[in-house]
Amino acid sequence: MATALKPTDVEHFREQGFMPARPILSAGEVAHYRGCLEAFEAAQGATLGELPGQLRAKTHLLFPWMDELARHPAILDVVEGLIGPDILIYHVTSWLKEPGTGSYVSWHQDATYFGLDPAEHVTAWVALSNSDLESGCVRVLPGSHRQGQRPHESGPTEGNLLSNGQVLRDIPLDEPGVALEVPPGHLSVHHTHLMHASGPNRTAERRIGFGISYIPTRVRHLGETRLTAMLVRGEDRFDHFEHEVPPAGEFDDAARARHAAACERFFSSHGSRRTGDGAGAIEAH
Numbered sequence: 583m584a585t586a587l588k589p590t591d592v593e594h595f596r597e598q599g600f601m602p603a604r605p606i607l608s609a610g611e612v613a614h615y616r617g618c619l620e621a622f623e624a625a626q627g628a629t630l631g632e633l634p635g636q637l638r639a640k641t642h643l644l645f646p647w648m649d650e651l652a653r654h655p656a657i658l659d660v661v662e663g664l665i666g667p668d669i670l671i672y673h674v675t676s677w678l679k680e681p682g683t684g685s686y687v688s689w690h691q692d693a694t695y696f697g698l699d700p701a702e703h704v705t706a707w708v709a710l711s712n713s714d715l716e717s718g719c720v721r722v723l724p725g726s727h728r729q730g731q732r733p734h735e736s737g738p739t740e741g742n743l744l745s746n747g748q749v750l751r752d753i754p755l756d757e758p759g760v761a762l763e764v765p766p767g768h769l770s771v772h773h774t775h776l777m778h779a780s781g782p783n784r785t786a787e788r789r790i791g792f793g794i795s796y797i798p799t800r801v802r803h804l805g806e807t808r809l810t811a812m813l814v815r816g817e818d819r820f821d822h823f824e825h826e827v828p829p830a831g832e833f834d835d836a837a838r839a840r841h842a843a844a845c846e847r848f849f850s851s852h853g854s855r856r857t858g859d860g861a862g863a864i865e866a867h
C-alpha cells in the first residue's frame with residue numbers, strides 16, 4: 583500500500599488542517615485488530631468503554647496489538663511526512679461509539695488541554711469500522727486551525743465523550759461542518775488546532791476508531807509533571823518525556839500498572855478528565 587505523502591497532500595494539510603481518508607491497513611489487518619479488541623471485550627463481558635480503569639485512554643500501553651497498530655509503518659510514514667522523522671506517541675484515545683448510546687463530541691480543538699509547545703501535534707484517526715455521517719464520523723471546519731488556540735467553555739457533559747463537556751464558544755452543536763468520513767482500514771489526520779466535533783452513532787453497528795496523537799520529539803509539555811510518551815520512530819535528542827514501555831503481555835499486571843501510572847500523570851496534569859458517559863470512561867482532550 584503506497585503511503586508516502588505527495589507535496590500536494592502536505593499542502594492540503596497545511597491549508598485545510600486535515601488530511602482526508604486514505605487506505606492504510608489491509609482487510610486482513612482490520613479483521614485482525616478488530617478481532618483482538620473484541621476477543622478481549624468478550625472475555626471481559628463488557629466493552630472497553632464500560633470497563634473501569636480508563637482503558638480507552640493510552641490503550642497502546644495495555645495490549646501488544648494496539649501497540650503494534652500505533653507504530654504501524656504505514657501510519658508512521660504519513661505522520662513522518664507531516665512532523666518529521668523523530669516521532670513520539672503522546673496519547674491514544676479509543677473512540678468507541680456503541681449503537682443507541684447517543685454519545686457525541688462537542689466542537690473543540692485538541693490542543694486545548696494538551697499543553698504542548700510548539701503546537702505541532704497531529705492526530706491520526708484510524709478506523710476499524712465504517713465511520714460516516716450516519717455512524718457519527720468526525721466533522722471539521724476546514725482551515726479553522728489557522729485561527730490558533732480559541733477559548734473553550736464548559737458545556738453539557740451528558741452523552742459528551744469530552745471531559746468537562748468543553749466546547750468552543752460561538753459554534754452551535756448542530757453546525758454541520760464538513761464530514762470526515764473514514765472507511766475501515768483508512769486513516770484521516772487532523773491538526774491540533776482544527777475545530778471538530780462528531781454526532782451520535784445512528785446505525786446498528788459499533789463505530790470503532792483510534793485517535794493516535796503523535797508529536798515530534800522537539801515538542802515539550804508545559805507543566806510541572808513530567809509526562810510519559812512512547813518513541814516509535816527515529817531518536818529522541820530532547821528528553822522532554824519519560825519513555826513509555828510497550829506492553830509485553832495482553833493486559834498483564836505490569837502493563838496495567840504502567841498504564842495506570844501514565845494515565846494518572848497525564849490526567850492530573852490536565853485537570854479532571856472523567857466523562858459522564860459511563861463507568862471508567864475517560865476522554866483524552
Ligand SMILES: O=C(O)CCC(=O)C(=O)O
Nearest residue numbers: 677687692705720780793
Ligand atoms: O471519534 C470521534 O467521534 C471524535 C474524535 C476526536 O474528537 C478526535 O480524534 O480528536
